[in-house]
Amino acid sequence: MVDLLEKHRPIAERHARMLAAGANAVGLTIDKILSPTRALINGRETILAGTNNYMGITLDPDCIAAGQKAMAEFGTGTTGSRIANGSYAMHRELENTLAKFLGRKHCIVFTTGYQANLGMMAGLAGPKDTIYLDADSHASIYDGCTLSGAKLVRFRHNDASDLDKRLARGEDEGGRLVVLEGIYSMLGDRAPLSDFIEVKRKHGFQLLVDDAHSFGVLGPNGRGLGDEAGLDAEVDFVVGTFSKSVGAIGGFGAGDHPLFETIRYATRAYMFTASPSPASVATSLAAIRKLAAEPERRERLARNSKRLLDGFRGLGLETGCDQVSPVVAVKCADEPSTIAMWNALLEAGVYVNIALPPGTPGRMCLLRCSVSAAHSSDDIDRIIELFGKVVAQGAPRLAAAS
Amino acid sequence: MSSDSQSTYAVLCELLQPFNTAGVSLQPTTDISTDLNIDSVSVMDFVMEVEDRFDIDIPLNVLSETRTLNDLVSVVEARAGKGK
Numbered sequence A: 001m002v003d004l005l006e007k008h009r010p011i012a013e014r015h016a017r018m019l020a021a022g023a024n025a026v027g028l029t030i031d032k033i034l035s036p037t038r039a040l041i042n043g044r045e046t047i048l049a050g051t052n053n054y055m056g057i058t059l060d061p062d063c064i065a066a067g068q069k070a071m072a073e074f075g076t077g078t079t080g081s082r083i084a085n086g087s088y089a090m091h092r093e094l095e096n097t098l099a100k101f102l103g104r105k106h107c108i109v110f111t112t113g114y115q116a117n118l119g120m121m122a123g124l125a126g127p128k129d130t131i132y133l134d135a136d137s138h139a140s141i142y143d144g145c146t147l148s149g150a151k152l153v154r155f156r157h158n159d160a161s162d163l164d165k166r167l168a169r170g171e172d173e174g175g176r177l178v179v180l181e182g183i184y185s186m187l188g189d190r191a192p193l194s195d196f197i198e199v200k201r202k203h204g205f206q207l208l209v210d211d212a213h214s215f216g217v218l219g220p221n222g223r224g225l226g227d228e229a230g231l232d233a234e235v236d237f238v239v240g241t242f243s244k245s246v247g248a249i250g251g252f253g254a255g256d257h258p259l260f261e262t263i264r265y266a267t268r269a270y271m272f273t274a275s276p277s278p279a280s281v282a283t284s285l286a287a288i289r290k291l292a293a294e295p296e297r298r299e300r301l302a303r304n305s306k307r308l309l310d311g312f313r314g315l316g317l318e319t320g321c322d323q324v325s326p327v328v329a330v331k332c333a334d335e336p337s338t339i340a341m342w343n344a345l346l347e348a349g350v351y352v353n354i355a356l357p358p359g360t361p362g363r364m365c366l367l368r369c370s371v372s373a374a375h376s377s378d379d380i381d382r383i384i385e386l387f388g389k390v391v392a393q394g395a396p397r398l399a400a401a402s
Numbered sequence B: 001m002s003s004d005s006q007s008t009y010a011v012l013c014e015l016l017q018p019f020n021t022a023g024v025s026l027q028p029t030t031d032i033s034t035d036l037n038i039d040s041v042s043v044m045d046f047v048m049e050v051e052d053r054f055d056i057d058i059p060l061n062v063l064s065e066t067r068t069l070n071d072l073v074s075v076v077e078a079r080a081g082k083g084k
Ligand SMILES: Cc1ncc(COP(=O)(O)O)c(C=O)c1O
Pocket: A112, A113, A114, A115, A117, A138, A140, A181, A185, A210, A212, A213, A241, A242, A243, A250, A251
């Protein structure tokens, strides 16, 4: 008999090496959340710089009150899918509010952002179609593409001319879907939308942008990459998540196509899973209304992001991209030193994300920060100071950092 | 192997070397992923180099059924031969 789990032994060994070097960088336990930017970890008050809590909205009193009220009135869960067990009025209200925020005719809410990508890719493309996806796409995009059964062609990251070449080469019989991300989660760079739109005008395809990290963040209205680039009308479909700027859990797909609503009845990631719980729906709704009413959150986030990027640059660190972005990643030499520096940062009181191959482009090892509108300038300066002590000097300086 | 296949195989080996960090000696029957112990993203990155060199697309669906260097030689020749 072949033991099914035996193939994972190398993962177990790699994980053991990580634990031997310090804390569990891929499964850290946070004992208590003190604020959107502070937590108690190993008994120490720690600055959170790896949460994706871009708007710092997770502990907003109005959002919490809305969630509590919904839970008290509608219960802890919906106990089923919207197809089989029905929608609550608040599901529709969330979709309508979101559609209005996005300036779109239609919006479908999914239970997570991961499922939104599964549902949208498989709902849009089928076995006769071709999906062209950016090489650095998130796992949920890859999985959704695989689930669709479409022909999958991967193009070089952010390279519109590589896409152009592949579209020219392709003899696709069915439809063509091109998938981009607003902000790429590892390096923080954006898709160069206008370059891709030029290719779209030349070849003709339908375009989907995953705004997971850019919804609520980019553009004068916070709608995402298309809003920032002034090219929303050229983007056929957008996907997003409530797990980052919205501070809840859930995801969505949106568009203007007259047949858009039929995706609900054609995609399994919507049909065969329970709908988001009342508390999640109500907190998302309250948070989206706040994002619409309080553009100053976006401005604060942009200011903090610039401050962190400038600070890291001043230290001579190599960052993931040179645009101002709420994702600020620092490139490191190798896995052991990255793990050591991550531990030293944690010991010194700042939590960031560790990102290692194969989850990173080009086999990079990264210390990834996500900035929040709720960070103070002092928080940002402290993060820069600790990176100066721990990372800029090329080796962990445990003692010096404290 | 025909002489065309021989030369395709040689080009694939050359393109694969930068990804073959463990320095495994390459054979036509080498399994690109498991024998070389390289992750799925590196396999896709290697294939992108192959696509560029031969000016072809190798869809990911085709790749998932391609295991050995020999398999890849067949895929490249079929695609290059069709002019696509
Ligand atoms: C680009 C991208 N798409 C989709 C998702 C999935 O979102 P969720 O966490 O809501 O499942 C994420 C984040 O996890 C992401 O980074």
